[in-house]
Each structure stands twice: as C-alpha cells, then as structure tokens.
Amino acid sequence: MAGTNTINLSEYFLGGLGACGACLFTNPLEVVKTRMQLQGELRSRGSYSRHYRNVFHAFFTIGKVDGLRALQKGLIPGLWYQLFMNGVRLGTYKTLVNFGMTKNSEGEVSLPKSVAAGAFSGCVGAVFGSPFYLIKTHLQALADQRIAVGHQHQHSGMIQAFRGIISRRVSEDFGGVQLVPWQGSQWVCSPAVHIFKMQRHCRTVTGDQTTSETKVKRSKIFSPGSILIPLVASMVGGVAVVCCMTPFDVISTRLYNQGVDAKGRGLYYSGVADCFWKILNKEGPFGFYKGWSASWFRLAPHTVLSLVCWDQLRALHRSYKT
Incomplete structure (x- = not known):
C-alpha cells in the first residue's frame, strides 16, 4: 500500500x-510585493519617489503604466518555481511522514x-x-522607467534569462555556471526561514488546528466545513507569520535582484549579513517591512x-488508481 514506508513520487x-x-x-500579489520591497533600496525615508504607496495603489499604478x-x-x-519548490x-x-519520522516512540x-x-x-x-x-x-521587477525600482535586468523571458546568465559565466569557469543561477539561495535555504514557514504547514497537514482556526470555528459565523474557515483563519494567523517572515523575504528579494559584476559578485551586497546591515543603516528598521501588506494579502489565498x-489532485489520483 502506497503511503507506508515508501517513497511515492506522485506526492x-x-x-x-x-x-x-x-x-x-496569487502571482499578481507577488509582482506587487517584489516592487514594494525594492522601492527605495538603500535610500533613507523621504529621499526617493514612492511609486507604490500601498498594495492597492501598486496594483493601479502597475496596471496603468x-x-x-x-x-x-x-x-x-x-x-x-512552485512546481519544484513545493513539489x-x-x-x-x-515521504518523511510515510517513514514515520514525524512521530515519537509511542507512535504519536x-x-x-x-x-x-x-x-x-x-x-x-x-x-x-x-x-x-x-x-x-x-x-517581476522589470518595469517602465517611470515606475522602475531596484536593479533592472533586461530579460525578455525565462529561457533568454537563463541563457544570458549562463553565457556570461561559461567563458570563465564551469563552476560559475552553477553558482550564478543559485544566487541568493544560501538565504532561501536557511533553516531559520523555513522553520517559520513550515511550522504552519506541518500543523495543517497533520490535522492540528491553529488557535486562529479554532476561534473562527467556535464563532459559528461560517458553516462547518466551509472553505472560508481556513481562509479567514489564515488571514488572522497570518499577521504573526508576516511579522516574522517579511524581513527575511525582503533580504531574499534584495539578494536575488541585485546586479552582479563580471565575476558574479553582487553589486550591492556581499552576503546576508551585509544586506541586513545596509538595509538597517540606510533605510532603518521599517525597511525590513516593505511590501508586508502584499505578503499578508497573498498568504491566506x-x-x-x-x-x-x-x-x-491526490483524491483524483487515488480514484484513478482504483
């Protein structure tokens, strides 16, 4: 039986x-979030034009321009990204659940x-x-010059972007071909980042109810089994998640979007610590919370x-197999 001590590739x-x-x-909210996180990069508050005042204004501005x-x-x-990352x-x-690696010695x-x-x-x-x-x-950062923020990479599409990145490095060494496409991955792969993200996921897939979801259910505003229950609960519980995650997300976006020199080194930041201190010194603590509203609106849906x-999809797959 699939699902017990097996590696099920379909999962x-x-x-x-x-x-x-x-x-x-939710991709439009990703576009808005990226633009807002790059706005005023390494500039003090009030010293730059705010093309995107809030998430709603950003939607309107991007659509108009x-x-x-x-x-x-x-x-x-x-x-x-979703296929590979979340898949x-x-x-x-x-798979770890199937092998019993999330249970204690008593099987709980x-x-x-x-x-x-x-x-x-x-x-x-x-x-x-x-x-x-x-x-x-x-x-997502590429925009009309009138509302452009952050470094502008002139890609025409995904394939051209990969070709351009690889071709710039292939003349130097083979290692560069591997390193540049993974620019910034050392931060995205940080266990500290994913503990925040995955704790919420673990509670969901193991059937545990978060405090917010329990309160929504007890309120009896929605009928039992309504999809609005997890949606509203995610919006409520998402406040804490976004407060914790937005600084990490801003740093990640900055590292990924920065331009690189001929040797593949970042033009703005040399690494995670350097990015953190530069944002803090130039933009202040609120610099870490740019785009938080777009992150919050995106989180629940x-x-x-x-x-x-x-x-x-899993239900369809099981019915097909039977």
Missing part, C-alpha cells in the same frame, strides 16, 4: 501542481519532529526552486488554494 508532482494552481491567482498583463510578470518561472517540499515532507505525531521535517523539506525544495525564483524576481488543490 512530489501533485504537491507541485497544487501550488501551481494557487500561483495562477505597465499594462494589466504586467501584473502576471514572472508567471512562467513562478509556476516552475519537492511537500513530497519530501509526505510529534510537533518538534514535524517542524524539523518541514524545515528540512523546505530547504531541499528551495535548492531546486532557487534558479526559477531568481528569474521570477528579475522579471495561496496557502488555502495550494492545500485545496493538492488534496483534490
């Missing part, structure tokens, strides 16, 4: 497809082990998804849609 693929389904709807299609910039690499992440986590689900398994799964997924996240960030799509 990897179905998990990735579920995340792709969510990405189709860049066109409505610009709200789906980076969708193709975004889908590939490997969810598949690896499910262990939250510390589940969180550790989630953090490990997230790191593995990030390694595979990092090159696509890099290109996604570049494309992406989480719920990913898991709903994943569950539906």
Whole structure:
C-alpha cells in the first residue's frame, strides 16, 4: 500500500501542481510585493519617489503604466518555481511522514519532529526552486522607467534569462555556471526561514488546528466545513507569520535582484549579513517591512488554494488508481 514506508513520487508532482494552481491567482500579489520591497533600496525615508504607496495603489499604478498583463510578470518561472519548490517540499515532507519520522516512540505525531521535517523539506525544495525564483524576481521587477525600482535586468523571458546568465559565466569557469543561477539561495535555504514557514504547514497537514482556526470555528459565523474557515483563519494567523517572515523575504528579494559584476559578485551586497546591515543603516528598521501588506494579502489565498488543490489532485489520483 502506497503511503507506508515508501517513497511515492506522485506526492512530489501533485504537491507541485497544487501550488501551481494557487500561483495562477496569487502571482499578481507577488509582482506587487517584489516592487514594494525594492522601492527605495538603500535610500533613507523621504529621499526617493514612492511609486507604490500601498498594495492597492501598486496594483493601479502597475496596471496603468505597465499594462494589466504586467501584473502576471514572472508567471512562467513562478509556476516552475512552485512546481519544484513545493513539489519537492511537500513530497519530501509526505515521504518523511510515510517513514514515520514525524512521530515519537509511542507512535504519536510529534510537533518538534514535524517542524524539523518541514524545515528540512523546505530547504531541499528551495535548492531546486532557487534558479526559477531568481528569474521570477528579475522579471517581476522589470518595469517602465517611470515606475522602475531596484536593479533592472533586461530579460525578455525565462529561457533568454537563463541563457544570458549562463553565457556570461561559461567563458570563465564551469563552476560559475552553477553558482550564478543559485544566487541568493544560501538565504532561501536557511533553516531559520523555513522553520517559520513550515511550522504552519506541518500543523495543517497533520490535522492540528491553529488557535486562529479554532476561534473562527467556535464563532459559528461560517458553516462547518466551509472553505472560508481556513481562509479567514489564515488571514488572522497570518499577521504573526508576516511579522516574522517579511524581513527575511525582503533580504531574499534584495539578494536575488541585485546586479552582479563580471565575476558574479553582487553589486550591492556581499552576503546576508551585509544586506541586513545596509538595509538597517540606510533605510532603518521599517525597511525590513516593505511590501508586508502584499505578503499578508497573498498568504491566506495561496496557502488555502495550494492545500485545496493538492488534496483534490491526490483524491483524483487515488480514484484513478482504483
């Protein structure tokens, strides 16, 4: 029977497809978030033009100046990122569950082990998804000069972007071909980042109710089983998640989007610590919370849609096999 002490490859693929389904709807918020996180990069408050005042103004500005299609910039690499990142992440986590590595000696689900398994799964997924996240960030940041923020990488699409990055390094050494597409992955793969992300995921897939979801259910505002329960709960619980995660997300976006010199070294930041101190010194503590509103609005629908799509795909897969 699949699902007990086995590695089920379908879990990897179905998990990735579920995340792709969510990405189709939430990618515009990713575009907005990326632009807002890059706005006023390494400049003190009040010394730059704020093209994007808030998430709603950003939507309007991008649609007006860049066109409505610009709200789906980076969708193709975004889908590939979701397929690899979340496919490997969810598949690896499910495999660890199948092998009983999230349970204690008494056979009960262990939250510390589940969180550790989630953090490990997230790191593995990030390694595979990092090159696509890099290109996604570049494309989402690319804008009309009137509203451009951050470094502007002149890519015409995902394939051209990969070719351009690799061709710039292939003349120097083979190692460079591997390093540049994974620019910034050392931060995305940080276990500290994924412990925050995956603790929420672990609670969901093991059936544990978060405090916010329990309160929403007890309120009896929605009927039992309503999809609005996890959606509203994610919005409520997402406040704490976004408060913890946004600084890490801002640093990640900055590292991925910065330009590089002929040797592949970052033009703005030499690494994670350097990026942190430069943001703190130039932009102040609030610099770490740029784009927080877009992150919050994206969190609930992406989480719920990913898991709903994943569950539906798994149900279809099981019915097909029988």
